[in-house]
Amino acid sequence: MTQVDKDGLIKILGCVAKVMTENRDLLCKLDAEMGDGDLGLTMSKAFPAAEKEAIESDETDLGKLMMKCGMKMNSAAPSTMGTLMSSGFVYAGKALAGKTALSADDFAKLYMLFADGVAARGKAQRGERTVLDTLYPAADTAAQALLDGAGIAGIASAALAGAQNGLEATKDMLPKYGKAAVFVASAQGKIDQGALAGALFIEGIRDAVAG
Amino acid sequence: MKKILNTPEGYVDDMLSGIYKAHKDMVAPVSDKLRCYHAVKKTPGKVGIVTGGGSGHLPLFLGYVGQGMLDGCAVGGVFQSPSAEEMYEVTKAVDGGAGVLYLFGNYSGDILNFEMAGELADMDGIKTCIVVGNDDVASAAKGNESVRRGVAGIFFMYKCAGAKAEQMASLEEVKILAEKVGSRVRTMGFALSPCVIPEVGHPNFTVGESDISIGMGIHGEPGIRVQSMMTSKEIAQEALDTILQDMPFQPGEQAAVLINGLGSTPLDELYILYNDVAQILEQKGIDVFKVWAGEFATSMEMAGASISVLRMDEEIKALLSKPAHTPFYSNPQL
Numbered sequence: 001m002t003q004v005d006k007d008g009l010i011k012i013l014g015c016v017a018k019v020m021t022e023n024r025d026l027l028c029k030l031d032a033e034m035g036d037g038d039l040g041l042t043m044s045k046a047f048p049a050a051e052k053e054a055i056e057s058d059e060t061d062l063g064k065l066m067m068k069c070g071m072k073m074n075s076a077a078p079s080t081m082g083t084l085m086s087s088g089f090v091y092a093g094k095a096l097a098g099k100t101a102l103s104a105d106d107f108a109k110l111y112m113l114f115a116d117g118v119a120a121r122g123k124a125q126r127g128e129r130t131v132l133d134t135l136y137p138a139a140d141t142a143a144q145a146l147l148d149g150a151g152i153a154g155i156a157s158a159a160l161a162g163a164q165n166g167l168e169a170t171k172d173m174l175p176k177y178g179k180a181a182v183f184v185a186s187a188q189g190k191i192d193q194g195a196l197a198g199a200l201f202i203e204g205i206r207d208a209v210a211g
Numbered sequence: 212m213k214k215i216l217n218t219p220e221g222y223v224d225d226m227l228s229g230i231y232k233a234h235k236d237m238v239a240p241v242s243d244k245l246r247c248y249h250a251v252k253k254t255p256g257k258v259g260i261v262t263g264g265g266s267g268h269l270p271l272f273l274g275y276v277g278q279g280m281l282d283g284c285a286v287g288g289v290f291q292s293p294s295a296e297e298m299y300e301v302t303k304a305v306d307g308g309a310g311v312l313y314l315f316g317n318y319s320g321d322i323l324n325f326e327m328a329g330e331l332a333d334m335d336g337i338k339t340c341i342v343v344g345n346d347d348v349a350s351a352a353k354g355n356e357s358v359r360r361g362v363a364g365i366f367f368m369y370k371c372a373g374a375k376a377e378q379m380a381s382l383e384e385v386k387i388l389a390e391k392v393g394s395r396v397r398t399m400g401f402a403l404s405p406c407v408i409p410e411v412g413h414p415n416f417t418v419g420e421s422d423i424s425i426g427m428g429i430h431g432e433p434g435i436r437v438q439s440m441m442t443s444k445e446i447a448q449e450a451l452d453t454i455l456q457d458m459p460f461q462p463g464e465q466a467a468v469l470i471n472g473l474g475s476t477p478l479d480e481l482y483i484l485y486n487d488v489a490q491i492l493e494q495k496g497i498d499v500f501k502v503w504a505g506e507f508a509t510s511m512e513m514a515g516a517s518i519s520v521l522r523m524d525e526e527i528k529a530l531l532s533k534p535a536h537t538p539f540y541s542n543p544q545l
Contacts, residue, residue: 078297
């Protein structure tokens, strides 16, 4: 894959939807220990809704299409994480408006734009035991892979490695947000469930462009 | 699970359809969108007030849409935020040209979505601002008020902000007033039994058969502690000690009191509780302007109650006294 066009975006959303659905029970289980236990349900609702929107829409501008998919995700899953993820798409879509295909350069930027969109909506920073702690490390390693001359598949693999390292690091982070903040002690040594959702998102993208 | 319903998935939409049929003279959906609820009567030039939140708390949130209170409400699934798009649709429907105040409980999903709705409204030239209710004194320590949850005390914010908007105050003025009322109300809740989300089908938290959960939130969020059941006197004492320590009254200041049932607690018990609340307030020399007892913010079929205390001033008293009339709440001029 040398560029991501509309079919590529549909494939990405489909692969992310598949990974989220496969991990639904795990996400719910981790979330129930720290939050209200619906993370797996909302993630497995959000991404199929975005995929459906991308398939059904006749929009060819990839940026606008991402914004539409983001809004549709939000309607399907207006929970905290559903809204954060949808904000990533809306933010990245705004920045990429006018493009009908993403080059390797755009593709690497997409990771950072997505993370920035989530951070802006959630008013959080990395290091606070949130989804950003996988999205930002993924964006960093994706940017480095691009500098190193990687193509789309290489960038996606590097991003996944970054996300997995980031996920591991959340075990030592103290929760500051959400209901997890109430259970600070019991969070010690466990991965953050929001960060896992972020890593699964990055994994789905890799699955879509690697094959 | 034993509930009066047809399908768990249809719980919210069937409830809304019933409300629209019963009260079609007062409320309506925005076109065919059941979850976008607004008052039929619209006053041009008046600041619109929109609330929203998950279902399962009636009469919160939509029950306060009507004359003298709110203009619209975005309705979410049980204990789930409505979407930004639903909030935006309600915003467009109620905007009378003077802007829209978003007034809702302090929960992250609702905040994110209302912020997004505000950005969408801004693109249409509709000015919005946000005030959240964070009256639950048990949900975070003093000094950390900004992370406290919003519960039954938001009723006072709705009532006063609604009356202020009816006086054709500006968006900024209504916002400042809502913040002032919010800063002067505290609530403490006590849960005796859990509740069942229809789509889940069983309680996803428990309260022991002979226990009381002190400070539990209206979605079953953990409170301060769980202990064996207390008497009404002990409940009233603990709630008022906590509330009045957090928000001391100045000599001569009056209080308004809200005794709220969480869903399956008889009114009898609410008045037993008020009897003890009244006695303690009298001992402390706090004069009670008015008492509301009944169901104002429920948690499905949860048993238990919450006690809210509002520290009055002349402005708040005048606004509280204005008449209000909605399908779920009415008062004459007090």
